[in-house]
Amino acid sequence: SQQGEEDPQALSIQEGENATMNCSYKTSINNLQWYRQNSGRGLVHLILIRSNEREKHSGRLRVTLDTSKKSSSLLITASRAADTASYFCATDRGGGADGLTFGKGTHLIIQP
């Protein structure tokens, strides 16, 4: 069964604004990852945050993790048209099983 669920399903903002996407999951995790997928392309890794970390930054990206609420957020600051893509969170499958389980994604559109 799927772990991560992103919210909202779709988000449209103006260029230069900040975009926030959320991910909720069901069971305890070792880490949580965020990926970006441009139309017709494969997924690109953005950030991995471990269960003992609360916040991580990479350029214009900021990821938070709240294990007590089983949730994570991805903030993209000063958005650009090139940020238009789908964003997915992924967690380990749990129960000793390898591999990742992905949410359904947030489709982000940056209006020029």
Next chain:
Amino acid sequence: NAGVTQTPKFQVLKTGQSMTLQCAQDMNHEYMSWYRQDPGMGLRLIHYSVGAGITDQGEVPNGYNVSRSTTEDFPLRLLSAAPSQTSVYFCASSLFPQGYNQPQHFGDGTRLSIL
């Protein structure tokens, strides 16, 4: 450095046909995996491998076979294609075993339609 290469990019099959989706990586990664992506479903893990000669099932393995005879290649075989296998298939790899614990490098996918 090509990264993860998937072939073909597009394929149309008839129900009952078999085919092999190819995946190759040139990064000397130990861990490789196959996912399928369906509209509104996210990505689901089909099979994975933690090294040459070792494979294991993921979340949705039925109807698919894999083998890992070399570190570089991880082909996915559809034994008897069914319309329910219409999907976009992604191959991914990472340096060490324990794929859940590392960033995954994805190929650009194979878009497969079963008529």
